Amino acid sequence: MHALRFVSAxxxxxxxxxxxxxxxxxxxxxxxxxxxxxxxxxxxFGPRLYRYFAPLTxxxxxxxxxxxxxxxxxxDRGLTDWCTVGAAALTASLLAFYQLYFHAANERLPVLAAxxxxxxxxxxxxxxHRIHLVRTVVSVAxxxxxxxxxxx
Numbered sequence: 001m002h003a004l005r006f007v008s009a010x011x012x013x014x015x016x017x018x019x020x021x022x023x024x025x026x027x028x029x030x031x032x033x034x035x036x037x038x039x040x041x042x043x044x045f046g047p048r049l050y051r052y053f054a055p056l057t058x059x060x061x062x063x064x065x066x067x068x069x070x071x072x073x074x075x076d077r078g079l080t081d082w083c084t085v086g087a088a089a090l091t092a093s094l095l096a097f098y099q100l101y102f103h104a105a106n107e108r109l110p111v112l113a114a115x116x117x118x119x120x121x122x123x124x125x126x127x128x129h130r131i132h133l134v135r136t137v138v139s140v141a142x143x144x145x146x147x148x149x150x151x152x
Contacts, residue, residue: 002150004070005084008063009146012091015060016139018053023136027129035121039113046106057094064091064146071149084149090142097135102128 030038068088071081105128112121 004063005067005146005150008060008067008084008087009143009150011056011060011063012087012139012143012146015056015094016136016143018056019132019136019139022049023129023132027125027132031122031125031129035113035116035118038121039110042110042113046110050106057098061091061095064088064142067146067149080149080151083145087142087145087149090138090145093138094135094142097131097138101131102135105131 030041033041065088068085071077071084074081105124109121109124109128112124
């Protein structure tokens with residue numbers, strides 16, 4: 001079970017770091033673009049970002065949930081074991097972020113840009129950035145809890 005926790009923590013770290021990079025580098029760049037340039041960039045890189053983040057998120061979530069379930073089923077549980085369960089819960093919430101907001105928003109952004117709705121695009125990118133920031137904080141917290149779970 002220790003190996004599962006370790007691999008889970010590593011993938012959570014990769015996901016958290018990737019989300020931080022996206023929020024600190026890509027989002028400010030996107031927000032600086034003219035809507036037409038944003039549309040072109042979104043068309044070119046949107047599918048690539050999805051191909052990167054979808055398997056990474058699915059892997060991190062699967063491993064974290066498996067670690068959490070393994071802890072719940074074990075007989076002797078200590079404080080650090082509950083950190084693993086907490087990491088699993090937070091990681092599961094990352095999937096909810098995508099389903100409840102990011103899936104639709106990622107489809108809405110290029111439509112707004114193509115329509116020339118500069119104010120609506122700017123507002124949606126601001127909202128996207130704020131929600132992404134919360135998602136990133138949750139992923140970092142999950143990573144920290146996963147690391148504490150490995151410490152047992």
